[in-house]
Amino acid sequence: MGIGFRELLIILAIALVIFGAKRLKSIGSDLGGAVKGFKKAMNEGEEEDNKQLSAPAQKDADFDSTPASKSGSKNA
Numbered sequence: 001m002g003i004g005f006r007e008l009l010i011i012l013a014i015a016l017v018i019f020g021a022k023r024l025k026s027i028g029s030d031l032g033g034a035v036k037g038f039k040k041a042m043n044e045g046e047e048e049d050n051k052q053l054s055a056p057a058q059k060d061a062d063f064d065s066t067p068a069s070k071s072g073s074k075n076a
Helices: 003-019 021-054
Strands: none
Touching: 003 021
């Protein structure tokens, strides 16, 4: 029970009557541009993730591995 070809034609005809041919064309091109931009952004995000996964492990901070000596501590 999906939307068939006949139903799509009816929806298109109603949209054409409501918006007009010029407006419908601009809406379609704007929507296509938005989808294209979204796909491009998703691909760029995946490329960033792949670069981070394939890069060698880098430290976020450089901590000294030796503990600091406590000056002024009382030893018994």
